[in-house]
Amino acid sequence: MKRILYTILTAAAVLLGNYFFSNGTLEANVETSVSTASPIAVTASQIATLEKTCPIPTADTKLQRNDNDGYCFLHPSYSTSLTGLIVINPHTNSGGDIPGDAWVSIQTETAGNRTAAQVADERIASVGAGFNITRKDVMVDGEQAVLVDGLPGQDSTRYVFIVHNNRLYTFEFAPWYPNAATPTPLENLYSTVMESLHFLPSNTSEVTSGIDISDMGTSFIYPFGLANGTQDEVVPQSSSDAIWKSPAHAQFTLQGYSLQNTTYQPQISIYPADQYAQMGDQPKLIIERLQTILQMQTFFPQPVPDMFVTIRPQEELPFLPILDAGQVFHAQENFLSFQNGSGIRYVTQLSQAHFPLINNRDAFYTFQGLTGDGKYYVSVIMPINLPYLAGSDGVDPDNPTDVQSPDTYPAYLSSMVDRLNQAEGEANPYAPSLSSLDALVRSLLAGR
Numbered sequence: 001m002k003r004i005l006y007t008i009l010t011a012a013a014v015l016l017g018n019y020f021f022s023n024g025t026l027e028a029n030v031e032t033s034v035s036t037a038s039p040i041a042v043t044a045s046q047i048a049t050l051e052k053t054c055p056i057p058t059a060d061t062k063l064q065r066n067d068n069d070g071y072c073f074l075h076p077s078y079s080t081s082l083t084g085l086i087v088i089n090p091h092t093n094s095g096g097d098i099p100g101d102a103w104v105s106i107q108t109e110t111a112g113n114r115t116a117a118q119v120a121d122e123r124i125a126s127v128g129a130g131f132n133i134t135r136k137d138v139m140v141d142g143e144q145a146v147l148v149d150g151l152p153g154q155d156s157t158r159y160v161f162i163v164h165n166n167r168l169y170t171f172e173f174a175p176w177y178p179n180a181a182t183p184t185p186l187e188n189l190y191s192t193v194m195e196s197l198h199f200l201p202s203n204t205s206e207v208t209s210g211i212d213i214s215d216m217g218t219s220f221i222y223p224f225g226l227a228n229g230t231q232d233e234v235v236p237q238s239s240s241d242a243i244w245k246s247p248a249h250a251q252f253t254l255q256g257y258s259l260q261n262t263t264y265q266p267q268i269s270i271y272p273a274d275q276y277a278q279m280g281d282q283p284k285l286i287i288e289r290l291q292t293i294l295q296m297q298t299f300f301p302q303p304v305p306d307m308f309v310t311i312r313p314q315e316e317l318p319f320l321p322i323l324d325a326g327q328v329f330h331a332q333e334n335f336l337s338f339q340n341g342s343g344i345r346y347v348t349q350l351s352q353a354h355f356p357l358i359n360n361r362d363a364f365y366t367f368q369g370l371t372g373d374g375k376y377y378v379s380v381i382m383p384i385n386l387p388y389l390a391g392s393d394g395v396d397p398d399n400p401t402d403v404q405s406p407d408t409y410p411a412y413l414s415s416m417v418d419r420l421n422q423a424e425g426e427a428n429p430y431a432p433s434l435s436s437l438d439a440l441v442r443s444l445l446a447g448r
Contacts, residue, residue, distance in 0.1 A: 074196035102185035120146035228256030262383035325350035331420035338444035343369020355404035376447035
């Protein structure tokens with residue numbers, strides 16, 4: 001069986017390699033109009049054989065597996081794996097938005113019953129005429145996919161659009177140099193990933209049952225036991241001129257939430273993104289930062305705004321609405337996709353104090369995301385508890401008040417974040433569970 005599998009993988013690699021490459025360089029047929037090539041054939045028996053297995057890494061490759069989004073692939077052993085991003089020679093100290101010499105980012109979202117061809121055609125049509133774009137139909141792991149070169153953007157990028165089980169997978173390979181005289185760092189990364197990409201069986205462990213809410217152009221499912229209802233309302237635009245004003249938006253507040261007497265309400269807010277960005281430089285910058293994180297598929301925390309500067313060695317992740325407090329920490333960072341968009345989730349706590357204790361009254365789970373069309377900004381806030389956290393920002397029996405000083409606080413904060421980042425389970429029993437809150441987020445369909 002292993003020999004048969006090896007033979008199939010080798011044959012598939014040769015077919016794909018011969019198709020995608022010519023004379024050791026990325027094939028680049030730059031034209032003035034969109035072109036279409038014939039798809040590569042992969043037999044039904046090959047698909048059945050490969051359906052339940054990830055590729056086996058070799059001495060020259062490493063395995064990348066994402067169970068949440070349902071895929072796995074190999075990448076060169078000398079590349080670095082980040083969240084949703086594989087980088088050749090990372091530029092860790094550049095301070096810019098170029099992560100390395102070459103990279104691939106992976107984004108997933110609902111396909112909305114579109115095919116890969118329809119998605120590619122929409123992207124090509126959206127940029128208008130006058131660009132040298134090449135379009136090719138290919139087969140990847142038994143799925144019809146479309147490769148597009150020449151779409152305008154900040155970096156010269158090769159896109160591969162794939163639809164599997166009504167999920168759209170967008171692979172962005174950059175920087176793409178179509179006229180390079182010698183092989184570039186991108187080429188081996190591209191061929192290794194595409195030749196080994198495999199889609200995993202659906203994750204049946206997710207919470208798929210609960211209470212279905214549909215109102216104001218938004219729908220979601222919250223798991224049984226999390227709440228006993230919602231209060232749905234349109235919140236009018238705030239009249240304040242302060243930086244934390246927000247536009248009119250749809251808001252869902254969970255009633256009978258499993259945690260009570262917390263600082264923040266369990267809420268889902270759907271904001272019109274363009275209107276929010278026009279309300280000031282600060283919300284505009286936050287939205288742009290989130291867009292950058294989602295595009296690069298790696299976290300780029302930013303310094304705490306001047307009005308909240310403390311000696312805490314902490315940087316902020318995007319968060320709306322703007323409140324009169326700064327992030328004390330962030331932990332359990334992860335990328336999540338919902339039905340018509342994507343975003344980031346993390347656990348955090350806000351405070352105006354210099355040395356706040358991490359506590360069950362103030363800590364919460366949040367998801368910050370954007371719909372795929374960029375029209376809506378999604379903010380989810382859900383209070384969380386852990387048995388080892390203080391009840392409130394007072395005396396913590398496990399961490400006496402002497403940690404709240406300039407000399408002791410940094411070590412305290414670092415140790416607590418390390419503990420919060422441990423895998424969810426008996427040693428880290430988040431309540432509600434992070435998996436149940438993730439399931440709620442994944443069920444969201446915002447701004448229909």
